[in-house]
Amino acid sequence: MTTQTKRVEVPQGWEAFAWKWMRYSGVLIFILAWIHVLIQDILVGVYQIDTSYVAARWNGGFWRVYDFLLLFFAFSHGMNGTRQVLADYIHSEGGRRALNWILLILWAIVVVVGTITIFAFTPPAG
Amino acid sequence: MSFKTASEGYVRYQGLGNWAFVLHRLTGLGVILFLIIHVLDTAAVYFIPSLYVDAVALYRSPVFGLGEILLVLSIIYHGLNGLRVIYFDMINPDMWTIEINRKSVIWTWVITLVLWLPAAVVMGSHILEHLGG
Ligand code: HEM
């Protein structure tokens, strides 16, 4: 069986931006998340992770900025993805608007909490 | 909740490409669920340092260990399949034919397994080493 592909014009707007966002952020997270998981979960492993491990990693600026980029891009990608999935099951205008607001608020809370953690953390004394 | 949209609702198409899409969806949802928990438990290291130890202790239990192995599978599959979709969508849309899609899905699964198996062995042996204390 053969198929033919067909190009269609998509209206430019907020949803088109969200669609592109999933793709551009995906390329970036591919690098950031894989390296993070390779180091933390496979090479180091949870048995060696504790407060002083995190203190050592967040000693300089590099891993703080890295973790922030990972937080921002992976979380925004994942929340927008969740929005897309749920919108497939919610069909009313009002329902989708409510969904957007709930997810936006949840997104903001987690990003703020995560960002404070990354940049305000100082190693405990002793 | 059923995958109405994907497998029986608006489009009746149950090829490999559809399975790739369903798995992409499930792994994406799994990882975002983990990530919410992960950011909050990491937040303990700053907000409630004494709790961080307990949080990590949870991750060390064998059940969580298995969960982490599945999480790594999800990240590998979702990432590779995501790159495949991105390449088709943004660079070479002519590849969106059933035949090419089918072949590329099989390759995605093969590469996923090849990358995941060694990771699963390393992680599994960490779990075994720490069984019983
Ligand atoms: C590893 C690199 C990643 C790449 C290359 C990637 C790529 C993509 C792409 C291209 C889509 C759109 C699929 C479509 O429209 O059919 C997508 C959807 C999604 N992604 Fe990712 N992603 C990555 C990581 C992540 C992470 C870390 C999370 C969770 C935090 C995540 C959660 C999701 C979710 C929930 C969706 C929506 C699924 C759907 O609409 O069916 N992704 N991803």
Ligand code: HEM
């Ligand atoms: C189970 C496997 C994983 C382990 C053991 C792990 C471990 C850690 C540790 C120890 C930290 C503390 C900071 C540091 O050392 O850099 C951290 C932070 C972080 N991880 Fe993971 N990680 C895992 C999986 C993931 C995945 C799959 C993602 C993303 C998709 C992710 C995203 C993040 C983010 C965004 C932060 C910063 C959190 C914050 O804002 O406070 N991690 N991780």
